[in-house]
Amino acid sequence: MSSQDSSGELRVGMVGYAFMGAAHSQAWRTVNRVFDLPAQARMVAVCGRDEAKVSAAAAKLGWEEAVTDWRALIARDDIDVIDVCTPGDSHAEIAIAALEAGKHVLCEKPLANTVEEAKAMVSVAAAAGARGVRSMCGFNYRRVPAVTLMRQLVESGRLGTIRHVRAVYLQDWIVDPEFPLVWRLQRDKAGSGALGDIGAHIIDLTQYVTGQLITGVSALTETFVKERPIPAAMSGLSASADGQGGGQAVKGEVTVDDAALFIARLSGGAVGTYEATRFATGRKNGLRVEFNGSLGSVAFDLERLNELEVYDATKPGAEQGFTRILVTEGDHPYLSAWWPPGHIIGYEHSFTHELRDFIEAVATGVDPAPSFADALQVQLALDAVDRSAASGSGWCPVPSAMAEVEV
Numbered sequence: 001m002s003s004q005d006s007s008g009e010l011r012v013g014m015v016g017y018a019f020m021g022a023a024h025s026q027a028w029r030t031v032n033r034v035f036d037l038p039a040q041a042r043m044v045a046v047c048g049r050d051e052a053k054v055s056a057a058a059a060k061l062g063w064e065e066a067v068t069d070w071r072a073l074i075a076r077d078d079i080d081v082i083d084v085c086t087p088g089d090s091h092a093e094i095a096i097a098a099l100e101a102g103k104h105v106l107c108e109k110p111l112a113n114t115v116e117e118a119k120a121m122v123s124v125a126a127a128a129g130a131r132g133v134r135s136m137c138g139f140n141y142r143r144v145p146a147v148t149l150m151r152q153l154v155e156s157g158r159l160g161t162i163r164h165v166r167a168v169y170l171q172d173w174i175v176d177p178e179f180p181l182v183w184r185l186q187r188d189k190a191g192s193g194a195l196g197d198i199g200a201h202i203i204d205l206t207q208y209v210t211g212q213l214i215t216g217v218s219a220l221t222e223t224f225v226k227e228r229p230i231p232a233a234m235s236g237l238s239a240s241a242d243g244q245g246g247g248q249a250v251k252g253e254v255t256v257d258d259a260a261l262f263i264a265r266l267s268g269g270a271v272g273t274y275e276a277t278r279f280a281t282g283r284k285n286g287l288r289v290e291f292n293g294s295l296g297s298v299a300f301d302l303e304r305l306n307e308l309e310v311y312d313a314t315k316p317g318a319e320q321g322f323t324r325i326l327v328t329e330g331d332h333p334y335l336s337a338w339w340p341p342g343h344i345i346g347y348e349h350s351f352t353h354e355l356r357d358f359i360e361a362v363a364t365g366v367d368p369a370p371s372f373a374d375a376l377q378v379q380l381a382l383d384a385v386d387r388s389a390a391s392g393s394g395w396c397p398v399p400s401a402m403a404e405v406e407v
């Protein structure tokens with residue numbers, strides 16, 4: 001079993017080098033320079049399918065080596081951690097092989113494309129955990145300091161009993177019907193559309209902040225643009241610059257949702273509304289959540305991620321009102337390691353914080369969160385949303401991950 005080599009290094013191999021690969025690389029490069037940790041991450045190798053492209057990525061992102069076979073990467077003795085940054089169709093295969101080979105695994109969200117895959121990953125992760133091999137799913141928004149602070153406020157009881165959860169994740173990058181049929185628009189690659197890509201984040205975030213699980217949903221989904229141009233590389237046609245073959249656009253079917261909306265019940269008695277869409281024209285990465293409790297409320301907007309709006313209903317009436325907290329103080333989560341108060345942080349820091357917690361857990365021999373079981377709980381909610389929408393918005397209970405898998 002590999003865990004951490006004798007020099008206190010955690011030697012990392014990362015699979016996938018595009019969007020998340022770049023974000024994770026930034027975090028692997030930074031984490032030990034900002035946080036004092038019991039182990040030092042070493043960026044040993046990045047893996048991709050195209051030798052030239054992965055070599056260029058390794059040089060740009062700071063990896064010692066570029067490799068093209070993830071199975072060979074997992075088999076190496078000089079790798080302790082596998083960081084999975086590929087689309088969902090390869091998460092299960094890579095993560096299971098890595099855990100079985102004794103490598104700690106950080107796997108991007110959503111954990112898998114199906115509940116069945118996610119269950120298999122949880123079972124293997126549980127067996128690996130018993131051998132000291134750790135696993136974690138990359139729901140990075142938990143590590144935005146203002147989000148962690150929301151969780152602390154709820155957990156401390158300051159907001160009383162949480163009754164309402166209001167969560168949206170709004171993007172607009174496929175409003176144009178000529179936007180191509182990329183992997184995120186294909187069910188076999190992505191599992192689902194806006195639902196699994198961004199809806200998964202607000203499901204995890206709201207379950208994390210409230211400590212309550214979604215127990216049932218009624219949902220509807222919509223695919224507004226049903227066919228899109230197939231990118232030349234996928235169609236196999238020699239393409240003209242505008243992505244058309246033989247003068248005629250080759251189109252393929254969009255097999256995922258463009259938008260998903262649902263209402264939910266949570267295990268502590270709260271009710272929730274959720275909306276995830278890639279058709280909110282003008283909204284780029286609009287993740288917003290609000291929680292209303294018996295003693296107060298809290299609201300967060302990712303586009304203003306250093307801020308939290310807090311309402312304290314226990315204050316004298318004349319002093320009541322939403323207060324804007326600038327979450328940059330040294331006693332706010334993660335922030336003592338960064339800059340003086342008021343010197344704001346951004347998106348990328350959530351990944352550095354994720355790795356801070358991952359490295360600390362691995363090096364000190366505890367299970368990091370969110371676990372694969374936590375991520376299965378999200379997957380079960382995604383699946384219930386899909387089933388409810390297919391049934392014409394019928395009520396679909398969400399089973400408990402603990403009951404679904406013997407761990």
Ligand SMILES: NC(=O)c1ccc[n+]([C@@H]2O[C@H](COP(=O)([O-])OP(=O)(O)OC[C@H]3O[C@@H](n4cnc5c(N)ncnc54)[C@H](O)[C@@H]3O)[C@@H](O)[C@H]2O)c1
Binds near residue numbers: 087
């Ligand atoms: N945490 C977040 O906020 C966040 C944001 C975006 C994406 N994601 C997740 O990260 C994962 C990757 O998304 P992305 O946006 O980086 O995608 P991307 O298309 O930008 O990058 C995918 C990478 O995987 C590689 N790849 C694809 N199939 C592969 C295979 N079979 N073997 C080896 N390499 C393969 C591609 O070459 C590419 O380098 C997805 O699960 C996605 O849901 C998470």
